[in-house]
Amino acid sequence: MEGNNNKDMEEKILKAAEAVFLEKGYALASTTEIARRTGCNQTLVHYYFRTKEKLFESVFGRLVELFILSFHGVISQDLPFRKKLTNLIDTHFEFLYENQQIPFLILNELTTNPNRILKLKERFSPVVKEIFSHLSQDIEQAVKRGEIRTIAPFELLFSIASLNISVFLLRPVFNRIMNVENEQFQNLARKRKIENIEMILHSLTPLQEK
Amino acid sequence: MEGNNNKDMEEKILKAAEAVFLEKGYALASTTEIARRTGCNQTLVHYYFRTKEKLFESVFGRLVELFILSFHGVISQDLPFRKKLTNLIDTHFEFLYENQQIPFLILNELTTNPNRILKLKERFSPVVKEIFSHLSQDIEQAVKRGEIRTIAPFELLFSIASLNISVFLLRPVFNRIMNVENEQFQNLARKRKIENIEMILHSLTPLQEK
DNA sequence: CGGTTATTTAATAATAGTATTAAATAACCG
DNA sequence: CGGTTATTTAATACTATTATTAAATAACCG
Numbered sequence: 001m002e003g004n005n006n007k008d009m010e011e012k013i014l015k016a017a018e019a020v021f022l023e024k025g026y027a028l029a030s031t032t033e034i035a036r037r038t039g040c041n042q043t044l045v046h047y048y049f050r051t052k053e054k055l056f057e058s059v060f061g062r063l064v065e066l067f068i069l070s071f072h073g074v075i076s077q078d079l080p081f082r083k084k085l086t087n088l089i090d091t092h093f094e095f096l097y098e099n100q101q102i103p104f105l106i107l108n109e110l111t112t113n114p115n116r117i118l119k120l121k122e123r124f125s126p127v128v129k130e131i132f133s134h135l136s137q138d139i140e141q142a143v144k145r146g147e148i149r150t151i152a153p154f155e156l157l158f159s160i161a162s163l164n165i166s167v168f169l170l171r172p173v174f175n176r177i178m179n180v181e182n183e184q185f186q187n188l189a190r191k192r193k194i195e196n197i198e199m200i201l202h203s204l205t206p207l208q209e210k
Numbered sequence: 211m212e213g214n215n216n217k218d219m220e221e222k223i224l225k226a227a228e229a230v231f232l233e234k235g236y237a238l239a240s241t242t243e244i245a246r247r248t249g250c251n252q253t254l255v256h257y258y259f260r261t262k263e264k265l266f267e268s269v270f271g272r273l274v275e276l277f278i279l280s281f282h283g284v285i286s287q288d289l290p291f292r293k294k295l296t297n298l299i300d301t302h303f304e305f306l307y308e309n310q311q312i313p314f315l316i317l318n319e320l321t322t323n324p325n326r327i328l329k330l331k332e333r334f335s336p337v338v339k340e341i342f343s344h345l346s347q348d349i350e351q352a353v354k355r356g357e358i359r360t361i362a363p364f365e366l367l368f369s370i371a372s373l374n375i376s377v378f379l380l381r382p383v384f385n386r387i388m389n390v391e392n393e394q395f396q397n398l399a400r401k402r403k404i405e406n407i408e409m410i411l412h413s414l415t416p417l418q419e420k
Numbered sequence: 421c422g423g424t425t426a427t428t429t430a431a432t433a434a435t436a437g438t439a440t441t442a443a444a445t446a447a448c449c450g
Numbered sequence: 451c452g453g454t455t456a457t458t459t460a461a462t463a464c465t466a467t468t469a470t471t472a473a474a475t476a477a478c479c480g
Binding site for chain 4: 219
């Protein structure tokens with residue numbers, strides 16, 4: 001009865017778990033609430049995933065993957081460097097806009113439980129390396145052509161991530177302190193995206209006297 | 211016996227509480243551990259502060275104040291705008307360096323429990339207004355003198371906060387992923403500070419053709 | 421159908437944490 | 451000193467959470 005929803009139970013639990021973990025983080029999420037949101041008995045959550053930790057890993061790994069890949073898509077395109085960089089920042093920003101809770105969850109879990117990082121590290125090491133190697137080459141060529149000043153790939157990615165992520169990390173804070181409503185946030189985000197692109201490109205200008 | 215440490219018990223609990231809250235955040239901190247770290251009975255924590263929530267508020271308010279004031283000190287000095295801005299970013303960065311755990315705690319608690327913001331808002335509203343009004347005037351004058359392009363104070367503070375805070379928020383993540391050790395982090399931080407100042411000043415350049 | 425396995429539920433053990441109560445001890449003051 | 455108040459502790463109620471066990475139900479297959 002009621003929709004013949006038998007074997008996708010596991011999938012439904014995962015969905016509910018993702019939502020709850022994104023809202024509350026690992027510590028404040030409970031398997032009881034995940035069960036409630038799924039519409040099943042609490043025991044069932046443990047039946048399928050044994051422990052809260054294992055359930056979390058299933059959810060978390062996928063989210064981290066999404067996040068990392070948000071850097072990856074653009075980087076293999078064949079475009080002039082400044083154009084590619086603009087695309088990269090833009091794409092990354094838009095990904096964050098569509099997944100606003102992801103940065104905080106990742107930050108929260110990696111900060112409060114650094115062990116999690118180690119597991120992720122091996123898993124994503126190849127992709128990360130690929131991103132860095134691509135970016136390295138691109139920077140090198142662009143520098144040769146005099147399009148940009150020299151910069152370490154790490155520094156560049158760090159700047160981009162900082163500026164983009166902050167918009168969404170700090171959202172709840174500014175929301176309240178500055179009385180920023182939902183519609184306003186959309187505008188603010190749009191401005192910030194442009195501002196971020198400007199700042200990054202500006203900061204790469206080849207040489208400039210003080 | 212043992213040091214005659216009677217009436218500063220309350221202070222000792224506050225100290226221990228601050229350390230534990232900074233390490234673990236509200237949710238994962240326990241009054242039991244705070245008592246253990248203080249070296250007293252767990253009941254005593256409740257005797258002095260009644261609830262974990264009230265204890266947290268005592269600690270948290272002070273930390274937020276420190277953070278906000280890290281913006282405030284420089285802003286009332288009488289200096290050329292670009293010099294003042296440099297000082298501001300520098301001072302703010304150095305404050306964060308000395309209090310690396312503060313940004314995450316504030317972010318964490320304001321994100322997971324937005325109600326906290328409201329209490330803080332009234333308390334710090336005057337200081338925040340003062341900072342904004344100072345900055346507004348400074349920007350206005352600097353624009354008139356052709357020293358910088360026009361920018362909303364909010365945007366400027368947002369950029370500064372984003373860039374500076376990220377260095378310390380993302381530290382645990384990059385630490386592990388990139389194998390950044392302690393000594394290396396000091397270098398990385400130094401570079402980032404300079405990079406951040408550069409980026410902000412650059413982005414304020416009066417006019418510039420594409 | 422009948423038996424086997426998979427899924428779901430109810431009951432509950434085990435743990436950990438917050439908070440209260442009442443008793444013990446120490447500090448204070450006339 | 452003796453009595454009052456403040457501080458500290460032990461015992462414990464209460465709640466919430468994860469996880470297990472055993473029983474009930476449903477699905478599957480010969």
